[in-house]
Amino acid sequence: MFQRIRYRLLLSYLVVSASLLGIFAIAVRFAFTRSLTEQITDKLIAIGKGAAANVELEKGRLTVESDFRPQDLIASHQALQWFDTQGNLITQQGKNVLTLPFLPNKIVQFQTGKIPIQAVNVPIIASDNGELVGYVRVSQSLEEFDETLQKLDWGLSGGIIITLVLSGIGGILLTHQAMQPIEESFERLKQFTADASHELRSPLMAIKINAELPLEYPEEISPKDAEKFQAIANATNQMTRLTEDLLMLARTDRVSNQNRDTLNLTSILENLIQLYKPQAEAKQINFKFQLIANLQLIGDSSHLTRLFTNLIENAIYYTRSGGVVEIKTSRIGSHLYINVQDTGMGIAPENINKVFERFWRADQSRSYWLGGSGLGLAIAQAIAQNHGGLISVMSQLGVGSCFTVRLPTS
Numbered sequence: 001m002f003q004r005i006r007y008r009l010l011l012s013y014l015v016v017s018a019s020l021l022g023i024f025a026i027a028v029r030f031a032f033t034r035s036l037t038e039q040i041t042d043k044l045i046a047i048g049k050g051a052a053a054n055v056e057l058e059k060g061r062l063t064v065e066s067d068f069r070p071q072d073l074i075a076s077h078q079a080l081q082w083f084d085t086q087g088n089l090i091t092q093q094g095k096n097v098l099t100l101p102f103l104p105n106k107i108v109q110f111q112t113g114k115i116p117i118q119a120v121n122v123p124i125i126a127s128d129n130g131e132l133v134g135y136v137r138v139s140q141s142l143e144e145f146d147e148t149l150q151k152l153d154w155g156l157s158g159g160i161i162i163t164l165v166l167s168g169i170g171g172i173l174l175t176h177q178a179m180q181p182i183e184e185s186f187e188r189l190k191q192f193t194a195d196a197s198h199e200l201r202s203p204l205m206a207i208k209i210n211a212e213l214p215l216e217y218p219e220e221i222s223p224k225d226a227e228k229f230q231a232i233a234n235a236t237n238q239m240t241r242l243t244e245d246l247l248m249l250a251r252t253d254r255v256s257n258q259n260r261d262t263l264n265l266t267s268i269l270e271n272l273i274q275l276y277k278p279q280a281e282a283k284q285i286n287f288k289f290q291l292i293a294n295l296q297l298i299g300d301s302s303h304l305t306r307l308f309t310n311l312i313e314n315a316i317y318y319t320r321s322g323g324v325v326e327i328k329t330s331r332i333g334s335h336l337y338i339n340v341q342d343t344g345m346g347i348a349p350e351n352i353n354k355v356f357e358r359f360w361r362a363d364q365s366r367s368y369w370l371g372g373s374g375l376g377l378a379i380a381q382a383i384a385q386n387h388g389g390l391i392s393v394m395s396q397l398g399v400g401s402c403f404t405v406r407l408p409t410s
């Protein structure tokens with residue numbers, strides 16, 4: 001149980017860390033991309049201004065000055081294009097030119113493709129009259145930029161993985177530390193329950209004996225007193241059962257392997273069937289069974305007897321007379337399956353998960369002294385789990401229930 005809580009804690013811790021790191025990485029990448037793009041844009045604008053300064057208007061035609069050497073201005077991954085005011089290309093220089101149509105209103109243009117390119121448009125203003133005479137489009141291949149981003153991605157994801165591994169290790173230590181006091185106090189609580197129920201045994205036994213003693217000589221007491229003594233004896237029986245159940249629950253998790261033997265589950269079930277046959281017959285219940293011979297199992301026979309006693313008692317108790325209670329066994333792979341099926345009152349779907357809870361009973365109002373305490377299935381489940389198995393239940397209100405116990409053969 002604690003192992004599961006620990007795993008869940010660790011998992012939520014890792015999910016939270018991973019989300020935080022992910023948000024952080026996205027923010028870093030976004031900020032980095034933005035500032036890098038801005039930097040490139042600024043650089044391209046500066047180049048564009050230089051190129052714009054080196055054109056002249058000759059008889060209404062835009063020409064690049066003859067002594068201007070564009071190679072000095074641009075690097076190998078950059079390119080220049082000159083346009084007139086109509087957007088007609090006049091001349092170009094460099095390899096990575098943009099093939100997209102010229103858009104004068106757009107300052108920054110991107111071209112995707114095998115080599116991504118970013119371009120910036122700079123207007124050419126005539127120096128004498130301040131009129132717009134054309135545009136320079138400066139472009140640059142973003143290959144290098146992409147490489148830088150890729151490196152950043154690798155760095156970020158590597159960092160995240162390392163951080164997650166480290167925080168996972170830290171998380172294991174932390175959850176261990178956090179769970180220890182809880183586990184200890186749980187252990188103490190269980191020990192207390194076990195001690196208390198153990199200590200209650202003897203006084204309860206004394207009360208029971210003393211209450212039953214006068215009942216053996218009914219002629220010496222009045223019928224009214226006899227009734228009272230009987231009530232005390234009944235209540236004491238009930239309390240004895242309750243303390244036994246609590247003791248059993250407190251102890252089941254700690255059953256050591258020393259009580260474990262190879263045992264024959266078929267004979268355990270056969271004995272129980274013999275034991276409960278009279279009770280079923282008295283209630284006119286058709287008690288059927290279908291057992292595979294010689295089902296071998298390693299386990300604690302008194303505990304397993306208890307497990308199936310609880311299931312059979314419930315099946316008989318919660319089935320009206322005329323109903324059917326059937327016990328079936330099967331073996332699939334390395335597991336034994338034992339079904340205890342009844343045609344009783346059934347369990348409502350919303351309660352089906354509660355039946356294994358301690359002290360839970362569908363009919364809380366029913367007299368405590370009549371039925372049990374609601375520990376029966378909790379004990380059955382604890383025993384099954386202690387044997388490496390589990391109990392599941394399928395039920396339909398008013399139709400019946402089927403409890404299935406799965407136990408490993410080895």
Ligand SMILES: Nc1ncnc2c1ncn2[C@@H]1O[C@H](COP(=O)(O)OP(=O)(O)OP(=O)(O)O)[C@@H](O)[C@H]1O
Pocket residue numbers: 310314315318342344345346347355360361362363371372373374375376377378401
């Ligand atoms: N075969 C069944 N059919 C219908 N309801 C059932 C069946 N078995 C259990 N239940 C429901 O589940 C509840 C819990 O069962 P559980 O055996 O744990 O307690 P209990 O029978 O009430 O008391 P105890 O077994 O301690 O004497 C029951 O009160 C009943 O409402």
Ligand SMILES: [Mg+2]
Pocket residue numbers: 310313314372376377
């Ligand atoms: Mg019961």
